[in-house]
Amino acid sequence: MIDFWFAIGSTYTYLSVMRIDELAAGVEVRWRPFDIRHVLIAHDNIPYAGKVEKSAYMWRDLQRWSDAYGLSPRFPAPYPLADSPQANRIAALAAEEGWVEPYVRATYRRWFEDGQCAGEEPNLSASIAEAGQDPARVLAEANSPDGHARLLAVTKRAMALGVFGAPTFAVGGELFWGNDRLEDAIAWAKSGGLASRG
C-alpha cells in the first residue's frame, strides 16, 4: 500500500500523476490530495519563489524527465498557480467520492500540455466534466465551508505524518519525497527496503 500525497500546484507531481498507475501495478495506491501551500507557509519553506537559478533548474529538469518518460508537456507551464487550493478542494472531494484519478490527470494534462491553469476556468469545469461529474454541483460543494474544512483536515493529517513537500509517497512509516523516489517507494512497498546499490 502506498499513500500518494500530492497537491495540484506542484510541478513535479505532474510526472508522478502520469506514471503511477502503470508503474505501481500490483500495489494498492491511495491518492491523497492536500494543500501544499498551507504546509509550505507553515514550515516557512517556499521552494521556488524568487529563486531564479533553482526555478530554471526545475523546468530543465522537468523537461529531461519528461523526455525520459515519453511525456510531452509544453514548458514552461503557468507557475505558480493563483488558486491551487480550489483545485485541491475539488481533489479532496473527488477522493471521497471516488473520481480523484481522472480529475487530477485531466487537470494536469490541461495545465502542463495546454497551458490552462489548474484551479481556474476553463480547466476547472472541463476537468470535472471529464471525470464524469457535474461542475456546478462540484464547485458548490468544494467551495462550501465543508469543502474548505475537508481540505484542511487532510492537510493536517499529512503534516502529522511528517509530509513537508509534494509529491510524497508514504509506505507504512517510510516517506519518500519527490517524483524521482516513486520507484523507491514501490520497491519498499513490495520488499520492505531499497534495492541494493552497493
Place this chain on the structure above:
Amino acid sequence: MIDFWFAIGSTYTYLSVMRIDELAAGVEVRWRPFDIRHVLIAHDNIPYAGKVEKSAYMWRDLQRWSDAYGLSPRFPAPYPLADSPQANRIAALAAEEGWVEPYVRATYRRWFEDGQCAGEEPNLSASIAEAGQDPARVLAEANSPDGHARLLAVTKRAMALGVFGAPTFAVGGELFWGNDRLEDAIAWAKSGGLASRG
C-alpha cells in the same frame, strides 16, 4: 567530463564523495569545492534550519541510502557544521595542489563515521595529514587572505553556472542537483541524455 561541485558541510555530499570514484570509472571527474553557505545566504535558501520534518526526513533518507550503498555512517552526525568555510578553503587549496580527493574523503569519514566536525580540530589536521600534507602549512595558507579569496572565486564561478545546492554535477551546460542524480550525470556524460524510462 563531470564537474563535481560540492561543499563540505552538505550531508548528501557524503554519499557522492564515497561513491563517485568507482561509479564514474571511465569518465573524467573534476572535484570542485565551493562555499555552499555563501550561495545559500545569497539565494535566501537555507534548506534545513528550523525545519523539523524536513531534517528528520533527511537523516532517515541518508540512512536508507547508506544501507543501499553499503556505507556505515553513524547518524545523526553533527550538523550543521560551525566552520564549514574553513574546511572548504582547505579543499579549494587542495584542488589547486592535487590532493583534494583524499582530504575530502578523510574529513567526511571522520565527520560521518567518527562524529568529528569537519572544519574543526581534531578532524582538520588529521585529514590534512592523511592526505600527505603538513597541517601547519595548509592551515596558514588556507586562512590567509589568498585562501579566502580562492574560495570566494570558485564559489562565484559555481554561482555563475547556476549552481544553487550541493552536490551538483555539471556536464557541459547540464546541471544535476543531488547525490541521487549522480547516475544521471554519468549517463549524460557518456551518451548525452538520460536513460529512457518510458
